[in-house]
Amino acid sequence: MKPFVTLVGAGPGDSDLITLKGIKAIKEADVILYDALVNEELLDYARPSCVKIYVGKRAERLSTKQENINQLMVDYALTHGHVVRLKGGDPFVFGRGGEEIDYVRQYGIETAVVPGISSSIGLTGLQQIPLTYRGISESFWVITGSTKEGHLSEDLYTAVKTNATVVVLMGFSKLKEIVELYQGHGRGQLPIAMIQNGSLPNERIALGTMDTIEEQSKSNLLGVPAVIIIGEVVARHREFKALVSNLDGSLYKDEITVSC
Numbered sequence: 001m002k003p004f005v006t007l008v009g010a011g012p013g014d015s016d017l018i019t020l021k022g023i024k025a026i027k028e029a030d031v032i033l034y035d036a037l038v039n040e041e042l043l044d045y046a047r048p049s050c051v052k053i054y055v056g057k058r059a060e061r062l063s064t065k066q067e068n069i070n071q072l073m074v075d076y077a078l079t080h081g082h083v084v085r086l087k088g089g090d091p092f093v094f095g096r097g098g099e100e101i102d103y104v105r106q107y108g109i110e111t112a113v114v115p116g117i118s119s120s121i122g123l124t125g126l127q128q129i130p131l132t133y134r135g136i137s138e139s140f141w142v143i144t145g146s147t148k149e150g151h152l153s154e155d156l157y158t159a160v161k162t163n164a165t166v167v168v169l170m171g172f173s174k175l176k177e178i179v180e181l182y183q184g185h186g187r188g189q190l191p192i193a194m195i196q197n198g199s200l201p202n203e204r205i206a207l208g209t210m211d212t213i214e215e216q217s218k219s220n221l222l223g224v225p226a227v228i229i230i231g232e233v234v235a236r237h238r239e240f241k242a243l244v245s246n247l248d249g250s251l252y253k254d255e256i257t258v259s260c
Helices: 020-028 040-045 066-080 097-105 119-126 154-159 172-184 213-219 232-236 240-248
Strands: 004-009 031-034 051-054 082-087 110-114 140-144 165-169 191-196 204-209 226-230
Touching (some): 004 020, 020 040, 031 040, 031 066, 051 066, 082 097, 119 165, 140 154, 154 165, 172 213, 172 226, 191 232, 204 213, 204 240, 226 232, 232 240
Parallel strands (some): 004 110, 031 051, 031 082, 140 165
Antiparallel strands (some): 165 226, 191 204
C-alpha cells in the first residue's frame, strides 16, 4: 500500500463535464472525499470497495472544517492508500486546493492534481457569454466575492475601474454591495448576469444591468451557489437585449464598436 492523494476537479456540476483523467482517478481510488457541489453520479465510477466520505464544502453555508478535511486526507492515505479529493470546479480556483496539497506534503505523501473546468469559465461558456471579445473585453478577472473576514474583496474596487470582464465566485450574499460599488462609479447600466446551479437541470439565470439585477435575482428566485458575471460581454447573451427592452421600454444601447 502506497499513500497517495489526488486532487480532482469535478467540473461545474454536469457529470459529463469531468475529464477522462478525473474519471480514471475515481476508478483507482481507495477513498474518495467529496464536496457538496460534486455531482454524486460521479461516485458510480468508483470501485465497490471504495470508501466514500461526504465532507460538504459549500460557499456561505455550514460545512466540514478545512482542518478536518486536511487531516482526513492524511489519515486515509496512510491507512487505505490512494485518496481522491473530489472537488467542484477546479481545485486551484478558489477551491483551497493549494492549502490541501501543502498540508498533505508535510507528511511526505505524494500528490497529484487533475484540473477541472472552473465554473468561472464553464458556466459562462454554456450560456454563450464570451469572457473575452475583440474590441470589447481584453481580459477577464475571477474574484472571490468575500474575503476570509467577510468583507467585499479589495480587488473589486480595482476591477470596477476597468473594462475587463469580472466573474465573481461565492458572491451572492455580496450582490447589494457589488451593485452599490458599480453604481457609485456611474456604471448602473453595465450588463450583469447571475447563474445558479449552472449546467444542472435546476439551473436558473438572471440577466440585467447593475440597476435592475437585484430585482431580477429576486423574481427569478436565485440563491446559492451562484456565479456573477459583470461586463459588456454579458450583452452578447442571446436573450439580453430582449429582456432589457422589456424592463425599461428601450433596447440596450451598445456603445462599443467592435473592431475587425
